[in-house]
Amino acid sequence: xxxxxxxxxxxxxxxxxxxxxxxxxxxxxxxxxxxxxxxxxxxxxxxxxxxxxxxxxxxxxxxxxxxxxxxxxxxxxxxxxxxxxxxxxxxxxxxxxxxxxxxxxxxxxxxxxxxxxxxxxxxxxxxxxxxxxxxxxxxxxxxxxxxxxxxxxxxxxxxxxxxxxxxxxxxxxxxxxxxxxxxxxxxxxxxxxxxxxxxxxxxxxxxxxxxxxxxxxxxxxxxxxxxxxxxxxxxxxxxxxxxxxxxxxxxxxxxxxxxxxxxxxxxxxxxxxxxxxxxxxxxxxxxxxxxxxxxxxxxxxxxxxxxxxxxxxxxxxxxxxxxxxxxxxxxxxxxxxxxxxxxxxxxxxxxxxxxxxxxxxxxxxxxxxxxxxxxxxxxxxxxxxxxxxxxxxxxxxxxxxxxxxxxxxxxxxxxxxxxxxxxxxxxxxxxxxxxxxxxxxxxxxxxxxxxxxxxxxxxxxxxxxxxxxxxxxxxxxxxxxxxxxxxxxxxxxxxxxxxxxxxxxxxxxxxxxxxxxxxxxxxxxxxxxxxxxxxxxxxxxxxxxxxxxxxxxxxxxxxxxxxxxxxxxxxxxxxxxxxxxxxxxxxxxxxxxxxxxxxxxxxxxxxxxxxxxxxxxxxxxxxxxxxxxxxxxxxxxxxxxxxxxxxxxxxxxxxxxxxxxxxxxxxxxxxxxxxxxxxxxxxxxxxxxxxxxxxxxxxxxxxxxxxxxxxxxxxxxxxxxxxxxxxxxxxxxxxxx
Amino acid sequence: xxxxxxxxxxxxxxxxxxxxxxxxxxxxxxxxxxxxxxxxxxxxxxxxxxxxxxxxxxxxxxxxxxxxxxxxxxxxxxxxxxxxxxxxxxxxxxxxxxxxxxxxxxxxxxxxxxxxxxxxxxxxxxxxxxxxxxxxxxxxxxxxxxxxxxx
Numbered sequence: 080x081x082x083x084x085x086x087x088x089x090x091x092x093x094x095x096x097x098x099x100x101x102x103x104x105x106x107x108x109x110x111x112x113x114x115x116x117x118x119x120x121x122x123x124x125x126x127x128x129x130x131x132x133x134x135x136x137x138x139x140x141x142x143x144x145x146x147x148x149x150x151x152x153x154x155x156x157x158x159x160x161x162x163x164x165x166x167x168x169x170x171x172x173x174x175x176x177x178x179x180x181x182x183x184x185x186x187x188x189x190x191x192x193x194x195x196x197x198x199x200x201x202x203x204x205x206x207x208x209x210x211x212x213x214x215x216x217x218x219x220x221x222x223x224x225x226x227x228x229x230x231x232x233x234x235x236x237x238x239x240x241x242x243x244x245x246x247x248x249x250x251x252x253x254x255x256x257x258x259x260x261x262x263x264x265x266x267x268x269x270x271x272x273x274x275x276x277x278x279x280x281x282x283x284x285x286x287x288x289x290x291x292x293x294x295x296x297x298x299x300x301x302x303x304x305x306x307x308x309x310x311x312x313x314x315x316x317x318x319x320x321x322x323x324x325x326x327x328x329x330x331x332x333x334x335x336x337x338x339x340x341x342x343x344x345x346x347x348x349x350x351x352x353x354x355x356x357x358x359x360x361x362x363x364x365x366x367x368x369x370x371x372x373x374x375x376x377x378x379x380x381x382x383x384x385x386x387x388x389x390x391x392x393x394x395x396x397x398x399x400x401x402x403x404x405x406x407x408x409x410x411x412x413x414x415x416x417x418x419x420x421x422x423x424x425x426x427x428x429x430x431x432x433x434x435x436x437x438x439x440x441x442x443x444x445x446x447x448x449x450x451x452x453x454x455x456x457x458x459x460x461x462x463x464x465x466x467x468x469x470x471x472x473x474x475x476x477x478x479x480x481x482x483x484x485x486x487x488x489x490x491x492x493x494x495x496x497x498x499x500x501x502x503x504x505x506x507x508x509x510x511x512x513x514x515x516x517x518x519x520x521x522x523x524x525x526x527x528x529x530x531x532x533x534x535x536x537x538x539x540x541x542x543x544x545x546x547x548x549x550x551x552x553x554x555x556x557x558x559x560x561x562x563x564x565x566x567x568x569x570x571x572x573x574x575x576x577x578x579x580x581x582x583x584x585x586x587x588x589x590x591x592x593x594x595x596x597x598x599x600x601x602x603x604x605x606x607x608x609x610x611x612x613x614x615x616x617x618x619x620x621x622x623x624x625x626x627x628x629x630x631x632x633x634x635x636x637x638x639x640x641x642x643x644x645x646x647x648x649x650x651x652x653x654x655x656x657x658x659x660x661x662x663x664x665x666x667x668x669x670x671x672x673x674x675x676x677x678x679x680x681x682x683x684x685x686x687x688x689x690x691x692x693x694x695x696x697x698x699x700x701x702x703x704x705x706x707x708x709x710x711x712x713x714x715x716x717x718x719x720x721x722x723x724x725x726x727x728x729x730x731x732x733x734x735x736x737x738x739x740x741x742x743x744x745x746x747x748x749x750x751x752x753x754x755x756x757x758x759x760x761x762x763x764x765x766x767x768x769x770x771x772x773x774x775x776x777x778x779x780x781x782x783x784x785x786x787x788x789x790x791x792x793x794x795x796x797x798x799x800x801x802x803x804x805x806x807x808x809x810x811x812x813x814x815x816x
Numbered sequence: 817x818x819x820x821x822x823x824x825x826x827x828x829x830x831x832x833x834x835x836x837x838x839x840x841x842x843x844x845x846x847x848x849x850x851x852x853x854x855x856x857x858x859x860x861x862x863x864x865x866x867x868x869x870x871x872x873x874x875x876x877x878x879x880x881x882x883x884x885x886x887x888x889x890x891x892x893x894x895x896x897x898x899x900x901x902x903x904x905x906x907x908x909x910x911x912x913x914x915x916x917x918x919x920x921x922x923x924x925x926x927x928x929x930x931x932x933x934x935x936x937x938x939x940x941x942x943x944x945x946x947x948x949x950x951x952x953x954x955x956x957x958x959x960x961x962x963x964x965x966x967x
Contacts, residue, residue: 152912152913153913154913284910288903290849488915488917491950710910714910717955722952725952752957755958
């Protein structure tokens with residue numbers, strides 16, 4: 080055991096003695112009545128004793144663990160409480176999980192983003208469980224009149240071996256609640272973990288498959304109005320005039336108003352991305368009636384800046400790549416000389432379009448704003464920042480605003496930006512009524528916050544011995560460059576140059592699952608495949624040689640990766656996939672990438688069937704440190720792979736005079752069942768390192784593994800996403816040999 | 817507004833709504849059956865899949881006035897307690913990530929299995945092609961359908 084200081088803040092350990100019926104945690108609960116996590120051994124207790132903000136224990140030993148972070152499908156609502164339960168040392172079947180609301184005094188970083196919930200929650204969650212366990216032990220020691228050090232725990236039972244006495248956690252919970260919070264606690268040695276490292280199923284699964292209300296759109300409050308919005312149909316347009324006479328006269332409509340969700344003096348947070356803060360709002364009693372009235376609005380919009388088309392974006396970025404003045408992000412050695420002296424120079428350009436997040440549950444939020452307080456309920460990845468924005472727009476102090484996070488029908492980064500929550504608050508304040516704001520799919524897909532459109536040029540210089548002597552990457556995006564200057568292959572090559580460019584635009588963009596990595600990994604790993612080919616080397620051997628260089632004698636000191644761990648996943652996937660084996664009719668591509676503190680390597684097995692490429696299998700090796708919940712972790716990895724293949728293959732958001740061309744799933748193509756890989760097999764590196772990110776890292780590399788396999792199958796390289804639109808021109812045929 | 821008598825999950829219901837109201841909103845807002853989800857409103861994503869006389873249909877594009885005396889089944893009526901073989905298989909394979917599309921996936925799969933109790937992989941691909949899972953749980957969905965079919 081390791082002794083660690085308890086660094087959680089005071090409120091996290093506020094003790095509540097003999098609190099009946101949920102005490103401290105009540106009020107956070109709306110639709111999610113606590114239900115046992117698994118096949119419960121125990122009934123709901125009559126009294127709960129709050130030990131700290133993370134957990135309360137019933138008199139019968141049932142434990143409620145609060146899940147502090149927003150749940151977007153990354154499964155933290157199961158995996159984070161598992162970490163608390165591990166150190167508390169309880170039987171998982173005696174655990175009930177409840178979603179916590181926003182409570183910045185009790186919890187830290189209640190945010191779903193950057194694949195950081197487990198990584199940054201790790202120590203705090205362990206401490207919360209270990210501290211509670213220690214308090215239970217001290218209460219038991221008092222009761223049994225034995226030294227606390229002679230007590231042991233197992234699955235919620237405290238035992239004194241010397242006297243053979245034992246007590247359940249529930250027996251001493253009431254006393255434990257008033258024990259002084261220890262200043263130091265002991266954490267388990269990872270080899271003693273009983274819950275962490277074992278598969279525990281999604282605590283909400285039964286509710287999901289039976290259709291119980293869980294999501295923001297499912298929230299209902301008697302007397303609430305439905306609010307829907309119209310925003311400008313094009314980026315660069317604003318409201319000119321509104322005639323709502325017909326809409327207001329329609330059945331079920333209570334009002335039509337306009338709001339400005341970013342007025343003068345609004346204290347904007349980083350999370351306030353809103354291309355259309357000025358909105359027309361229709362309010363009424365039911366969604367269908369409001370949807371119909373929306374269509375009856377007579378609105379004139381006028382241009383107030385340039386109405387851009389996709390051709391403007393494509394040409395603008397290409398122009399900057401050719402001749403724009405770039406920011407030099409990193410420069411090692413003398414790249415110009417290396418390219419001049421090269422025996423061979425390879426240069427390739429890659430591109431990808433804007434993407435919408437397209438969470439399957441469209442944006443929505445409930446708000447009930449009163450004179451001196453506001454209550455918000457809904458799907459938000461960044462409740463803490465939403466509250467700041469809502470505070471600013473309503474003119475109410477933050478402590479008068481409550482936010483309850485619902486389960487989210489997908490996040491992918493879109494719900495980092497809570498403009499819909501701010502709008503719901505502004506609408507409720509204006510309407511003086513509780514409202515649920517609901518976006519249609521078209522509202523959702525056309526409102527911006529897109530994954531940026533990108534282009535990047537890669538150049539590699541090889542010497543006579545086919546060694547990489549120079550590397551140059553020059554990237555541009557709307558908005559922001561996709562280049563990570565200090566990631567691989569920086570550090571493996573003496574002469575290196577990374578350059579950033581940005582094209583201005585009125586199209587709004589935001590973080591989209593694995594920001595920047597979601598494009599640059601595919602480009603970089605496709606390029607390296609071609610460089611390896613030009614050098615006459617096996618693509619895995621070629622990468623491993625570069626990692627050997629970075630391990631033995633790295634160039635520069637700012638390299639943002641661990642070359643040994645990087646090489647480790649490549650070796651593992653090479654071994655598991657039996658790379659190099661003769662597989663008739665199967666075309667293989669490899670890729671590896673590091674992001675969100677984790678390492679992923681993949682092999683795609685592609686077959687051609689009925690003149691169509693089909694992914695037969697994806698082999699995936701992952702190093703994310705300790706895997707908390709292996710089954711759920713595999714699910715994340717599989718989802719990232721399908722997501723990565725799907726968007727690289729099929730998806731694009733384009734513009735015509737400022738208007739998004741794709742407005743719904745009839746024109747915006749997402750991957751579907753028949754296009755998914757037939758099989759995905761995931762292997763985790765077992766190294767005992769504290770856990771790192773997993774919600775994003777499997778997505779970025781897979782587009783390159785796919786493109787590299789496609790090149791093997793057809794001889795044609797894929798440079799521009801979505802790949803499917805370039806594949807049509809390629810002659811595909813059944814394998815002949 | 818008009819009165820409609822509906823048979824839903826074996827029970828009679830009467831609703832007073834605008835005649836062109838899609839069943840999606842009748843179920844969600846007038847009958848509090850929220851297992852049926854709004855995803856696109858144009859029958860492209862499958863999140864709103866229900867059964868009409870046992871056939872999978874998209875509730876977002878089905879006006880209440882078109883139902884007549886045909887029987888509607890929603891996820892809430894597929895089984896009283898989540899015991900339908902598909903729901904059990906979904907739990908066994910721990911299919912959901914965000915979970916939003918899954919009731920529609922299950923309803924679509926239930927209609928498939930009712931017609932074809934042991935579908936091939938290709939038949940599952942074809943039948944499930946109208947249901948989007950944005951989280952990409954397609955492999956587990958397929959595995960769960962095969963488990964339910966085998967059981």
